[in-house]
Amino acid sequence: MEEKTTAPAKKESNLKLILVPALVLLLISGIAALLLGLVNDVTKPVIAEREKEETAAAMRAVMAEAAEFSEEKTAEDGTVYYEAYAADGSLCGCIFTTTGSGYGGEIGVMTGVDAEGKVTGIAFLSINETPGMGMKAQNDDFKNQYIGRSGEIGVNKAAATDTEIQAITGATITSKAVTGAVNAALRCFEQISGEAK
Amino acid sequence: MKFYLALLLMGLLTQNFVLSKFLGICPFLGVSKKLDTSAGMSAAVVLVMVLATAVTWPINVFLENNDLAYLQTIVFILVIAALVQLIEIVMKKYLKPLYKALGIYLPLITTNCAVLGVVLLNVDNGYNYMQSLVNSFAAGLGFGLAMIMFAGVRGRIENNDIPKFLEGLPITLIAAALVSLSFLGFAGIIENMGLLA
Amino acid sequence: MAAEKKSLGKEFTKGIIKQNPVMRLVLGTCATLAVTTSLVNGFGMGVSVTIVLVCSNIVISLLRKAIPNKVRIPAYIVVIASFVTLVQMLVKAYVPALDKSLGIFLPLIVVNCIILGRAEAFAGKNGVLVSALDGLGMGIGFTAACCAMGVIREFLGGGTFMTGLQSLLSVFGENVLGGFDGIDFYKAFPFLEKLTLQPMTIMLLPSGGFFTFGILMAVTNRLAERKGGKKAELNGCGSCPMAAVCGANKAECAGAEKETAAVPAEKKEAAAE
Incomplete structure (x- = not known):
C-alpha cells in the first residue's frame, strides 16, 4: 500500500x-x-x-453401520482416510477422501469401503459442476450405483454392467471424475489392507 | 510437463475465462469493437495476470503461514492496484512504445475481475508457483483468444441487418452466447488426450 | 425541506429502474451472468452486493473529507475490500450453502464495477444519508436484475423454481416457511416427462446466461425507448469506474472507442444532482 x-x-x-x-x-x-x-x-x-x-x-452417510471413526490418517500415497469401527468396536472398514477432475474443477469424494473391499457408499465433499448436468451426480440414483462394487470400476454411457456404472447423460466427464476418485479410494484400500496382512 | 499442457489447454479452450467462467466480461463487451483495441487489451491483461501471480503467490504463502488467510481478498486487490500503477510508471519512463500500445488499458485492468479471479483461483486450486504462473498465462491467453475472436464476430455483425429490437448490446450478447456455445465443443478434449492422468 | 425530501426519494428510486446498474448502466455483468443459475443464487448475490454497497457508500461518504483526493481510489478499494471480506466471513459461517454456490464470485464483489463506480460517482461527493439511499437503490436494482435472470434460467434450464431456498434460509433456523424448498415442475407434474419435454439445460450453461441477458436487455431497451430514454450501451470507458482516474488518457480512450459515451453523461448527471 x-x-x-x-x-x-x-x-x-x-x-x-x-x-x-x-x-x-x-x-x-x-x-x-x-x-x-x-x-x-x-x-x-x-x-x-x-x-x-x-x-x-458425510462419514455417517457413506458407512451407515459404523459408530465410531478414528482420527484423520494419511496413506503412503498421501490419501487422507479414516478407520471406521462398528458399535462393538470391531473394524468395519475405511473411509477415504479422494478427488477427481471434473468439468468445473476438482470434485472431492468421500468413499466408504468395507472390510471386504466393497464400496458402502459415496458422498461429495466439494462439487461445482454444471447445474442440471454434472450436478446430477448428487442424486441418489447415481451415487447408489457404486454401492457393493469393488476392484476397478468403469464408466458406460449406455447402461450399467457388472464392472461399469452408467454415466449421467451429457456429463460423462463428471461421471468419469467421480469414478476415478472412487477407484483411487479402492486402490488405496488394497494397499492399506495389503500392508496390514 | 503434461500438466502444464493441460493447464494451457484448459485456459484457452475448455475453461476459457470469458466464455465459460464469466470473468472479465466488462472489457470483453466493452473493448472488443475493434481488433487492435482488443489485441492491446489482451496483451495488457496477460502481462498483468502473470506479474500479479508472480507477486501474490509468495505473499499468499506468507499470509497462510501467519494464519492471515482471511486478508487474502483485501491484500490481493491492493497488490494488483499498486502493481498496475507501478507497471504504468515504469512503462511510461522506459518502454515508451509499449506504453503507447498498452498504457491506456492498464488503469482499466485494476477492476478487471479476471485478474483478481485468476489469482484467487490459483490459491483455491492449490497450484505451486510454476503451475500458478502457467495457469495465469493460459488464462490471459484464453481471454485474448475470446477477445480477438469476438472482435471479428462483431465486425461481421455491424455490416448486417439486425432486427431492430436487438440492435446494439442485445445482439452482441446473443453473439457472445453463440461463441460460448461453440466452445462447449471442446469439452472433454483434455481428458481424452489423457493429460490429467 | 420538501425539495430535499423529494430528491432523497429520487436518489433511492433511480437505481431501481431509471439507472438500473445492470440493465441500464451495464455494470457488474460478470456476477450477473455467472451466478444466476437459480433464483436463490441470484438473490443471494444481490443481497451480498447490496450490503457491501450500502456499507461502503456510508463509510466513504463519512470519510469523503478526510481522504486526500490523490489516494481516494486505493482508500475506496480498502474500504470496499474490507466489507467484502466481512460479508465473505459471515456467509461462510452462517450460510455455507451460499458460499459454495457463489464460490469465487463472493470475493470478486470487490471488483464489481457497481460498487467502486458508486463510490467514485456518488458517495465521494455526497452526504451520508443520500449515499446510503443511493447504495440501497442501486443494490435493489442489481438484486432485481439478478433475480430476473435467475428465475428465467432456472425455470427454462432446470424446470424448477426457487430450489435451494432452505439452504439460504438456514440462517433463521430449520424449516422456515413450512420447509418450502422450491418447486420441481417435473416432480409436481409427472406428465411432463411423458411428453418427453426436457428442460433446456443450455440455459444453465454460460451461453444460456449470455442469451438470457441479451433478451432481457432487448426488452428493457424497448421499454426505455418507449419512455423516451436511450438504449443501454457499453463503451470501453463509459461504464468503467476507473474512467476518471485515467484522466490523462481520456482523449486516447475516447479515440479508441469513438462513440460518445451515453453512460458517463448519466454519471455526470448523478454527480451533479
Missing part, C-alpha cells in the same frame, strides 16, 4: 503532500485490518465447527 501512495506523489516537493495521504491510507487500512481480525475471531470457530459437522455427516 505504501508504495502505491508514494508513487503518484513523487513529483510533489512538499513533504506534507506526500505524508498526509500516506498516513490517512495507512490509518484506514489499519482500522480495516483490525476490524477484520475481530470478526475473523468470531466466525473462525463457527466455520471450523460447521466443516467438522459436514465431514461427520
Whole structure:
C-alpha cells in the first residue's frame, strides 16, 4: 500500500503532500485490518465447527453401520482416510477422501469401503459442476450405483454392467471424475489392507 | 510437463475465462469493437495476470503461514492496484512504445475481475508457483483468444441487418452466447488426450 | 425541506429502474451472468452486493473529507475490500450453502464495477444519508436484475423454481416457511416427462446466461425507448469506474472507442444532482 501512495506523489516537493495521504491510507487500512481480525475471531470457530459437522455427516452417510471413526490418517500415497469401527468396536472398514477432475474443477469424494473391499457408499465433499448436468451426480440414483462394487470400476454411457456404472447423460466427464476418485479410494484400500496382512 | 499442457489447454479452450467462467466480461463487451483495441487489451491483461501471480503467490504463502488467510481478498486487490500503477510508471519512463500500445488499458485492468479471479483461483486450486504462473498465462491467453475472436464476430455483425429490437448490446450478447456455445465443443478434449492422468 | 425530501426519494428510486446498474448502466455483468443459475443464487448475490454497497457508500461518504483526493481510489478499494471480506466471513459461517454456490464470485464483489463506480460517482461527493439511499437503490436494482435472470434460467434450464431456498434460509433456523424448498415442475407434474419435454439445460450453461441477458436487455431497451430514454450501451470507458482516474488518457480512450459515451453523461448527471 505504501508504495502505491508514494508513487503518484513523487513529483510533489512538499513533504506534507506526500505524508498526509500516506498516513490517512495507512490509518484506514489499519482500522480495516483490525476490524477484520475481530470478526475473523468470531466466525473462525463457527466455520471450523460447521466443516467438522459436514465431514461427520458425510462419514455417517457413506458407512451407515459404523459408530465410531478414528482420527484423520494419511496413506503412503498421501490419501487422507479414516478407520471406521462398528458399535462393538470391531473394524468395519475405511473411509477415504479422494478427488477427481471434473468439468468445473476438482470434485472431492468421500468413499466408504468395507472390510471386504466393497464400496458402502459415496458422498461429495466439494462439487461445482454444471447445474442440471454434472450436478446430477448428487442424486441418489447415481451415487447408489457404486454401492457393493469393488476392484476397478468403469464408466458406460449406455447402461450399467457388472464392472461399469452408467454415466449421467451429457456429463460423462463428471461421471468419469467421480469414478476415478472412487477407484483411487479402492486402490488405496488394497494397499492399506495389503500392508496390514 | 503434461500438466502444464493441460493447464494451457484448459485456459484457452475448455475453461476459457470469458466464455465459460464469466470473468472479465466488462472489457470483453466493452473493448472488443475493434481488433487492435482488443489485441492491446489482451496483451495488457496477460502481462498483468502473470506479474500479479508472480507477486501474490509468495505473499499468499506468507499470509497462510501467519494464519492471515482471511486478508487474502483485501491484500490481493491492493497488490494488483499498486502493481498496475507501478507497471504504468515504469512503462511510461522506459518502454515508451509499449506504453503507447498498452498504457491506456492498464488503469482499466485494476477492476478487471479476471485478474483478481485468476489469482484467487490459483490459491483455491492449490497450484505451486510454476503451475500458478502457467495457469495465469493460459488464462490471459484464453481471454485474448475470446477477445480477438469476438472482435471479428462483431465486425461481421455491424455490416448486417439486425432486427431492430436487438440492435446494439442485445445482439452482441446473443453473439457472445453463440461463441460460448461453440466452445462447449471442446469439452472433454483434455481428458481424452489423457493429460490429467 | 420538501425539495430535499423529494430528491432523497429520487436518489433511492433511480437505481431501481431509471439507472438500473445492470440493465441500464451495464455494470457488474460478470456476477450477473455467472451466478444466476437459480433464483436463490441470484438473490443471494444481490443481497451480498447490496450490503457491501450500502456499507461502503456510508463509510466513504463519512470519510469523503478526510481522504486526500490523490489516494481516494486505493482508500475506496480498502474500504470496499474490507466489507467484502466481512460479508465473505459471515456467509461462510452462517450460510455455507451460499458460499459454495457463489464460490469465487463472493470475493470478486470487490471488483464489481457497481460498487467502486458508486463510490467514485456518488458517495465521494455526497452526504451520508443520500449515499446510503443511493447504495440501497442501486443494490435493489442489481438484486432485481439478478433475480430476473435467475428465475428465467432456472425455470427454462432446470424446470424448477426457487430450489435451494432452505439452504439460504438456514440462517433463521430449520424449516422456515413450512420447509418450502422450491418447486420441481417435473416432480409436481409427472406428465411432463411423458411428453418427453426436457428442460433446456443450455440455459444453465454460460451461453444460456449470455442469451438470457441479451433478451432481457432487448426488452428493457424497448421499454426505455418507449419512455423516451436511450438504449443501454457499453463503451470501453463509459461504464468503467476507473474512467476518471485515467484522466490523462481520456482523449486516447475516447479515440479508441469513438462513440460518445451515453453512460458517463448519466454519471455526470448523478454527480451533479
